[in-house]
Amino acid sequence: MLALTLAGLLLALFIPLLVPGTAPRAAALGNGLAPTPQMGFNDWNAYGCNVSESLIKSTALAMHNNGMQTAGYSYVNIDDCWMTHSRDAAGRLVPDPAKFPDGISGTASYVHSLGLKLGIYEDAGTATCAGYPGSLGHETTDAQTFASWGVDYLKYDNCNNTGVPAQTRYTAMRDALASTGRPILFSLCNWGQENVWTWGAGVGNSWRTTGDINASFSSMLSIFHSNVGLASYAGPGHWNDPDMLEVGNGSLTAAESQSEFSLWAEMAAPLIAGTNVASASAATLSVLTNSRVIAVDQDSLGKQGTMVSTSNGLDVLAKPLANGDVSVALFNETGSAATISTTAAAIGKTGSSGYTLTDLWSGAVSSTAGTISASVPAHGTAMYRVAGGSSGGGTSATGEIHAVGAGKCLDVPNSSTTAGTQVDIWSCGGGSNQIWTHTAANQLSVYSGSSQLCLDAYNNQTSAGTKVETWPCNGQPNQQWTVNSDGSITGVQSGLCLDVTGASTANGALAELWTCNGGSNQQWTLG
Template identity: 35%
Template sequence: MLTLVFMFVFMFGEVAVLDNGLALRPPMGWMSWGYYMCSVDCDSNPNKCLNEKLILSVADTFYNDGYLDAGYEYIIIDDCWAEKERDKLGRLVPDHKRFPHGMKYIADYIHSRGLKFGMYTNVAEVTCMRYPGSKDHFYIDSKSFAEWGVDYIKVDGCFVGEEFLNTAYIKFGQHLNATGRPIVYSCSWPYYIEFIHKKTPNYDVVSHNCNMWRNFHDVVTSWPAIRTIITHYKESYDQVSPYHAPGQWNDPDMLILGTGSLTDNQSRVHIAVYVMLAAPLLLSCDMKKITDYEKQLLLNLDLIAIAQDSLGVMGKPYELQNSVTLWVKPHLPRKGDKYHSVSFALVNLQSESSSVSLTPGSYSLNSTDGYTVMDIFQRKFIRNVTLRDSISVEVPAEDVIIYTLFPL
């Protein structure tokens, strides 16, 4: 199978390689699936309905409540947006009742707010929820998305075999590039290869053809789901980190703040690990249900600065004592050309608090003048440390502490 993929890439040469200059920082925004899923029965449940009104209201909230200013810019409609049949010309058609003005209208509204618009399709004949998929329609669907003003496309991989996946994602990306419109390309390719077809994804090929890709199961609105995702990325760090860089991101799926599923400390863990992973930060929730504390987390500019750092380094996990994981992420600003700032996230997924100690010099920090330490959640200076000093903390149950160490 890998031979087939490489033959395909060789035949098409440079055209097969994604080079769209997009997503140089992990995308931030909102996506419908995690919370709304396929909420199409709007008559029975008007307060949880995937429709035009919802999408425009999210755009308004981002614009009015500071999310856009903080870097959240993509508003993305996931599955279940279309009519069940294409039109006479073979084009996808938005559901007439739920999206009465069509997708170009929504895109224009979102763009007028300074935001960007995203949509969803699947490489099979149908989507994961049995709406029309893009198989045999890559050209016309890419053309439609470009004409509608789409800036981001999530492409799923349900209901097709391994061989088709390994060529379809490359072909679809070529058609997107051929439209001439800048469209961030989000693939679910490696997830289906690993977890559905039980093979090892070829991340070298994936990373040359997609801006971002989902590696693991869909998130659901529960703390156990978040804990499982975090554990997966800790265990798969060596496999996936070499391919993670500006323009090509591992995607652990959506943030579920605002769904009532997490305590405040669990919310801290959720966003902290995603920040350390340099992962996309895509909310999925009813924006009206975000608590004041969740909003404070989401708009913490010190946290966002770590997440959006232009170096795009994926944080590395280290096991400390008492089942605490230390995630270490170097980033800007630098002192000179070799002393990076470094963030430490001490993550405790256990149901009891844990005491841990660490020495900065053991984790590739190298400024012999030492570092000044800032607590990112408390937003305050802690103290200055040398490379040999010990940092000792008590990490509460199911919680995290983030320190950023700036070189002196």
Template identity: 45%
Template sequence: MFKRKLAFYVIASICAATAPVLSAQTAAATPPMGWNSWNHFAGKVTDADVRAAADAIVSSGMRDAGYIYVNIDDTWQGQRDAQGVIHANSKFPDMKALADYVHAKGLKIGIYSSPGPKTCAGYEGSYGHEEQDAKTYAAWGMDYLKYDLCSFRKIMQQESNGDPQKAFDMEKAAYQKMNRAIEATGRPIVYSLCQYGWNKVWEWGTDVGGNLWRTTGDISDHYSRMEEIGFAQAGLSKYAAPGHWNDPDMLEVGNGGMTADEYRQHMSLWAILAAPLLAGNDLSKMTPETLSILLNKEVIAVDQDAMGKQGDRVSAVGPNEIWAKPLSGGAKAVALFNRAESPLPMTLHLSEVGFEENAKLRDLWAHKDVTASDGSYTVVVPRHGVVMLKITP
């Protein structure tokens, strides 16, 4: 079985194109953090929107908190020239200049394509042009590629003649082909597989070069969809490790479709899951409340913990769930989630997450230390809310 060489990882710098390369083991050593254009701008995204996002990441303090990728999603593509080289459309008049602008902010930039002839929005895909496109992305200075299955599904259906194993093999080969093309450029590009969790991608994503892979269908800015996706990640923790992450899709924080408590639950669950933290809102128009959620450095530290362990469900009783994530130094992050329609008291017994009575507890949203009593901690958790603790021996 083909085994990919991990893509090199480059430290964010003022001139990312010439930044020093670290060892291969540090490629996406922690879940990628940044911003993606799709959730808010979708097909309307422009060069100006991406520049504004880069500006806002810096001015808001998000860059300093770890958000470094500025990722362009679908609808940037124009036509191919006579030699087959892809060009951006009129919304993106100079992709290299845009990449240089983002890099000058100490950030990285990402782009989007598909192994099929067309992207999900009907724009030009990479089918038959994988090597050309990888070279173009590298020449532009791209640092991240989201590769979305889209129209390649039709090719799989047509050429497999209904044989699911043949279709599966075609899918893996398509992702592997672009990975090899990326590696051949010599440029460090984080590789994000987007195929909605089909065929248990978490079991083979690493083999085809993935640094992260979508485990679900698309998220939306509704609590019911966020909880459906997020809590369905139970049982996948063993497939995540430094350089290779389960991806339950982008953040919706700040897009307006959920309450502050629901967004805090969203952010907390993604942190427990060691998920990529890719904001999907309009960064140029954030409220203080939105910023306080996205910039909670104690919660971000859970997601970015160097141990690289994904958390998992500890217990579920009715609408109340307890999840835990191992952290460096013997600590754990423990989240008490209330999925009910009203506030409810929840009790955590320290023994059920592996701690003794004298363990130290810190509430990561209240930013204060709290105290257990007789080996347990009881707290009222808001409707669709969370209490997130860091517990230290």
């Protein structure tokens, strides 16, 4: 197993983790596409089945002229309902001649002439979600057809799948696309089913982690909670996809639209606009084209941000960036304005010379000795880029934490999600109560989304024998843990070691803080 050392943490990002009930997590697809999350447009959120050549062309032209293309949006994607209800005599898909008089190839030529790329939609079942011919059993023909038309992107849905395992169906299309010789970005849309994040990297460039989004704050919030805990599965060429942007749609307020864009960027998500681009308001375009926020999403380090703390609907996320800066999002889930605060130390920064904060929405620059705080409106998000000092690790790793002396795993008893549960050791089983993430902020977290908890030294105590428990993540020093090259894990606040009480090797033996002594009951590995 991989030793939990500083070097090991770096390696852990690239070595597959064993996930219960699955094969080892696959390496990235390696087709050279999506080194940063893809950016573009998709017609479904705003138009549903009312797609047409004229819509796609007018949208592409608008993106070319309104600053979106310059900001990085490159794909113009056709969703469902673009084809006829029957294949031709040779078994090929047929573009609806009324909707696409120049065919998909003609539409692609126009989009390409503007320096943009064309995407198309199909389904990994017998029929699309709207009832048009699906690609199940026709993968080779359809992939060759898409390539011949000049398609650059395939969104592959999951309706009418006849119960065939998703990995089988999506892998078949992956191989068919590869055989065409044309680079086609492969976007898996299986709604987060079958733990797609555990195998998606070897099959596609991105994978939906949830069901469909809609233009409401409640939908966006639910999807955020589902996606935010999956950071360890994302990276260059393979991204968690919390669905298309609803910025500019429905009843979303300005603060809610800004939150969605901030959070998607912080989570290194694909930025696929889903609004009427040709008639988008100046306010909508100002969100979609904010270069400072886009730079966080498109950062070349390729790290998805993680939750540093969450308390009563007030969330702090941190995302390490390639130049050593850290992006911080302060998200207010509640219905009232609130002050949200964190510290440079909590987000993984060290140093005593102070820090520079750039407000990514206003552009204002300020300085701080370490406190990062803002008054955030209801459903709003403040977002900063923190420069200065040095990054305290800037990496995360996920897996079981093995107690070397006992040959067992650090465990939350009975899979409890109750704050204050003292952790123990138990025979390793790979359950979610034994899967820990060591974050860039030096926390050890368990579970994800709204259930996420952090390893915590009880009541900020620093004496030998202090119990080690789970508690809502808050970024405080009693939830920060230093991973040492000798295999020990020490509490930042206390300097004491994570210890199996009495050097017991029995299931249920409790963990505590104890004076570091080099014993095997204070040796841990992650993997």
